[in-house]
Amino acid sequence: MITVTGARKNYGDFAALDDVDIEIPSGSLTALLGPSGSGKSTLLRSIAGLETLDDGIVRIGGDDVTGVTPQKRDIGFVFQHYAAFKHMTVRENVAFGLKIRKRPKTEIGRRVDELLGIVGLDGFQQRYPAQLSGGQRQRMALARALAVDPKVLLLDEPFGALDAKVRADLRTWLRRLHDEVHVTTVLVTHDQEEALDVADRIAVMNRGRIEQVGTPRDLYDRPANDFVMSFLGNVSRLNGKLVRPHDIRLGREPDLARAQDAGTAGSVGVTRATVERVVHLGFEVRVELRNAATGEDFTAQVTRGDARALGLAPGETVYARATEEPALPETTRVPIG
Numbered sequence: 348m349i350t351v352t353g354a355r356k357n358y359g360d361f362a363a364l365d366d367v368d369i370e371i372p373s374g375s376l377t378a379l380l381g382p383s384g385s386g387k388s389t390l391l392r393s394i395a396g397l398e399t400l401d402d403g404i405v406r407i408g409g410d411d412v413t414g415v416t417p418q419k420r421d422i423g424f425v426f427q428h429y430a431a432f433k434h435m436t437v438r439e440n441v442a443f444g445l446k447i448r449k450r451p452k453t454e455i456g457r458r459v460d461e462l463l464g465i466v467g468l469d470g471f472q473q474r475y476p477a478q479l480s481g482g483q484r485q486r487m488a489l490a491r492a493l494a495v496d497p498k499v500l501l502l503d504e505p506f507g508a509l510d511a512k513v514r515a516d517l518r519t520w521l522r523r524l525h526d527e528v529h530v531t532t533v534l535v536t537h538d539q540e541e542a543l544d545v546a547d548r549i550a551v552m553n554r555g556r557i558e559q560v561g562t563p564r565d566l567y568d569r570p571a572n573d574f575v576m577s578f579l580g581n582v583s584r585l586n587g588k589l590v591r592p593h594d595i596r597l598g599r600e601p602d603l604a605r606a607q608d609a610g611t612a613g614s615v616g617v618t619r620a621t622v623e624r625v626v627h628l629g630f631e632v633r634v635e636l637r638n639a640a641t642g643e644d645f646t647a648q649v650t651r652g653d654a655r656a657l658g659l660a661p662g663e664t665v666y667a668r669a670t671e672e673p674a675l676p677e678t679t680r681v682p683i684g
């Protein structure tokens with residue numbers, strides 16, 4: 348378990364961390380998710396001991412490590428731009444931490460080969476970092492961080508510099524690695540898809556504070572406020588309320604929009620709208636609409652079948668209804684940014 352209590356960090360009069368409390372359960376993979384500048388890296392670096400808090404306590408496995416140097420915190424750390432030792436082979440890079448801990452040679456050899464197997468770099472032992480792809484280099488970085496059996500693995504946008512396809516592959520791979528190794532892991536990301544994809548728990552950060560912590564499903568289904576709802580998944584605004592585009596039903600007749608989902612409590616009424624654009628996104632279809640009463644634009648997401656059945660085309664009049672009662676009380680609105 349990692350526990351951070353009352354963490355504050357100021358740069359001049361800017362609060363990078365503003366009274367942050369968080370508990371990260373042992374063996375979990377927790378993502379710190381938030382926009383740029385929200386304090387994710389500062390929090391991660393404070394757990395690592397690379398940043399000194401102005402106030403607050405960091406505990407790892409029950410021990411107060413607030414004043415302890417990074418080297419003595421028993422952590423592994425991987426950054427976005429991993430600085431490998433260029434003149435060392437992959438094997439030597441991964442062995443580095445074990446070597447300086449003066450572990451026996453045979454143990455080092457065994458451990459390094461085992462780790463390279465786990466990260467899918469078996470056979471790359473004798474290569475130099477320059478002979479690896481970006482994704483392979485980050486996997487080598489993970490092997491190196493894991494080599495010394497850290498209590499905690501801290502990852503700061505480890506796949507941030509890679510292209511989308513490689514990123515997607517690596518996150519599947521990270522999830523599998525975590526299921527195998529079970530080391531308590533904290534991952535900093537600004538990518539909601541990445542957080543939803545790999546994390547057991549997500550802490551959403553905004554302006555140096557934690558807005559909400561929960562499972563990906565909790566956060567998606569029961570966001571604590573507008574900020575969390577907007578940050579996780581798509582949102583649209585219908586008659587002043589935030590709604591998920593796939594929670595908007597469309598119909599050709601006002602009562603059809605209602606009847607399609609008969610029995611759903613919490614209807615927020617039926618809105619007449621004009622179809623502006625119909626965008627085919629594979630299985631789903633995004634329908635861009637204009638509210639006939641207010642002139643505001645909003646978006647619905649429907650299946651291809653529904654779009655065809657409704658014969659949606661620009662200029663047509665349809666009726667829209669949000670099937671889910673927006674979960675957010677008006678009073679919890681927080682500024683975004």
Ligand SMILES: Nc1ncnc2c1ncn2[C@@H]1O[C@H](COP(=O)(O)OP(=O)(O)OP(=O)(O)O)[C@@H](O)[C@H]1O
Nearest residue numbers: 358362363381382383384385386387388389390537
């Ligand atoms: N050494 C520093 N001196 C001054 N300001 C800093 C310093 N380090 C961070 N900050 C500021 O603190 C805020 C939080 O930074 P942090 O790196 O934690 O954000 P982040 O959420 O990780 O963002 P990003 O995704 O862009 O890395 C930012 O506004 C940043 O400019």
